Amino acid sequence: QIAQQTAALFDRGSLSGKRVFITAGPTREALDPVRYISNHSSGKMGYALAEAAVDAGAKVTLISGPVNLPAPQRCERIMVESAEQMLAASLEHIDECDIFIASAAVADFRPVAVAEHKLKKGTEEIMELRLVKNPDIVASVAARQNKPFTVGFAAETRDVVHYAQDKLSRKNLDLIIANDVSRSDIGFNSDDNAVTVVSHDDVQQLPLSSKRQLASKLIEIIAAHQEN
Amino acid sequence: QIAQQTAALFDRGSLSGKRVFITAGPTREALDPVRYISNHSSGKMGYALAEAAVDAGAKVTLISGPVNLPAPQRCERIMVESAEQMLAASLEHIDECDIFIASAAVADFRPVAVAEHKLKKGTEEIMELRLVKNPDIVASVAARQNKPFTVGFAAETRDVVHYAQDKLSRKNLDLIIANDVSRSDIGFNSDDNAVTVVSHDDVQQLPLSSKRQLASKLIEIIAAHQEN
Numbered sequence: 001q002i003a004q005q006t007a008a009l010f011d012r013g014s015l016s017g018k019r020v021f022i023t024a025g026p027t028r029e030a031l032d033p034v035r036y037i038s039n040h041s042s043g044k045m046g047y048a049l050a051e052a053a054v055d056a057g058a059k060v061t062l063i064s065g066p067v068n069l070p071a072p073q074r075c076e077r078i079m080v081e082s083a084e085q086m087l088a089a090s091l092e093h094i095d096e097c098d099i100f101i102a103s104a105a106v107a108d109f110r111p112v113a114v115a116e117h118k119l120k121k122g123t124e125e126i127m128e129l130r131l132v133k134n135p136d137i138v139a140s141v142a143a144r145q146n147k148p149f150t151v152g153f154a155a156e157t158r159d160v161v162h163y164a165q166d167k168l169s170r171k172n173l174d175l176i177i178a179n180d181v182s183r184s185d186i187g188f189n190s191d192d193n194a195v196t197v198v199s200h201d202d203v204q205q206l207p208l209s210s211k212r213q214l215a216s217k218l219i220e221i222i223a224a225h226q227e228n
Numbered sequence: 229q230i231a232q233q234t235a236a237l238f239d240r241g242s243l244s245g246k247r248v249f250i251t252a253g254p255t256r257e258a259l260d261p262v263r264y265i266s267n268h269s270s271g272k273m274g275y276a277l278a279e280a281a282v283d284a285g286a287k288v289t290l291i292s293g294p295v296n297l298p299a300p301q302r303c304e305r306i307m308v309e310s311a312e313q314m315l316a317a318s319l320e321h322i323d324e325c326d327i328f329i330a331s332a333a334v335a336d337f338r339p340v341a342v343a344e345h346k347l348k349k350g351t352e353e354i355m356e357l358r359l360v361k362n363p364d365i366v367a368s369v370a371a372r373q374n375k376p377f378t379v380g381f382a383a384e385t386r387d388v389v390h391y392a393q394d395k396l397s398r399k400n401l402d403l404i405i406a407n408d409v410s411r412s413d414i415g416f417n418s419d420d421n422a423v424t425v426v427s428h429d430d431v432q433q434l435p436l437s438s439k440r441q442l443a444s445k446l447i448e449i450i451a452a453h454q455e456n
Contacts, residue, residue, distance in 0.1 A: 035266070035335070036267065037263065038264065038266060039264065112354070125360060128357070130356060131356075133353050
């Protein structure tokens with residue numbers, strides 16, 4: 001710990017002086033006061049990236065959905081619930097942001113209306129739930145005139161590289177970190193991960209390793225791309 | 229700990245020799261491999277009831293949805309995800325059960341179909357999700373010919389006693405423990421709770437206290453009712 005802090009003081013890390021925003025974890029979209037739609041994201045990858053970015057000398061803001069992880073040291077953490085709250089927190093100081101890493105598993109849809117009282121079960125066997133598309137946080141950031149270097153994630157169950165390349169150009173991103181969530185040994189709740197880094201001119205496979213090791217490697221790759 | 233175990237050996241508790249099944253926590257209903265519908269239940273109340281029942285001399289089976297709580301000591305725990313899994317685990321040895329306490333916050337509805345692959349976000353702004361009613365676990369237990377003494381929970385945001393009395397007779401239960409989840413100081417994620425115990429001939433208010441203290445009191449009340 002002291003060694004790291006000393007290193008941060010004397011060694012100008014690869015992200016020294018950079019402001020990095022990282023979104024992490026799932027979002028929760030309320031159906032009523034007690035029920036919600038969410039997903040299996042643990043937030044571990046985003047939190048590991050925040051730690052690695054701090055170690056690389058960056059000033060980090062972690063914008064986190066509901067997870068069971070302690071706040072990393074030497075980093076500002078903002079807790080949010082819904083995609084709309086995450087978007088608002090992401091954009092609030094976006095002009096100060098050099099690198100935006102969207103690792104959160106944002107819910108694509110939210111209920112059209114949130115019931116004020118708990119919905120009572122009626123006699124109907126079938127219920128239709130109307131959902132409306134959530135704002136696309138990483139695309140909103142990448143669409144800005146002075147956009148930060150913008151890194152997206154793609155969690156897929158098939159055709160991982162194909163979907164990642166499509167997402168990269170469609171959303172005007174600089175880098176995509178893609179992983180195959182159909183593999184049970186890696187991904188959402190695991191401590192390990194194996195990813196594919198897709199840029200506009202390159203596809204790079206990173207082998208299975210701990211999320212901590214992977215995060216350091218990814219921060220190196222992001223720093224190198226961002227300098228170009 | 230040793231004191232408790234010694235007490236269990238020598239002191240014949242109020243539930244000595246009884247088999248108690250307790251459901252706890254939320255259920256998760258999968259939309260696809262990564263997304264689900266769930267609710268804010270922490271499982272704390274059910275776990276506290278399991279501990280109190282063990283202390284009262286019962287042989288306890290805790291049937292638990294996904295929560296971040298360690299298994300209580302000296303009790304069998306079965307982990308489940310969905311309402312259908314919780315029903316199957318509840319009924320598997322139901323003939324051996326003397327007291328069934330349904331503290332789980334079971335999702336009322338689940339998606340009609342679970343997608344094998346992660347659903348892709350299309351161009352549509354609105355999505356209709358078709359949900360089908362889940363099995364009613366506590367009513368299924370209470371509908372059996374040799375039903376155990378059956379205790380339900382009611383989490384309401386208004387008209388708490390009214391809804392509890394209705395549920396009690398409609399589902400053929402013996403006791404309902406009702407709480408007002410619109411109060412932010414108690415309930416789902418809190419360590420404290422205040423409940424109303426509703427039987428066929430009585431309404432009893434229990435004041436705000438820790439879930440641990442409340443659980444001991446509730447087990448006493450359940451044991452007294454079950455003997456009648």
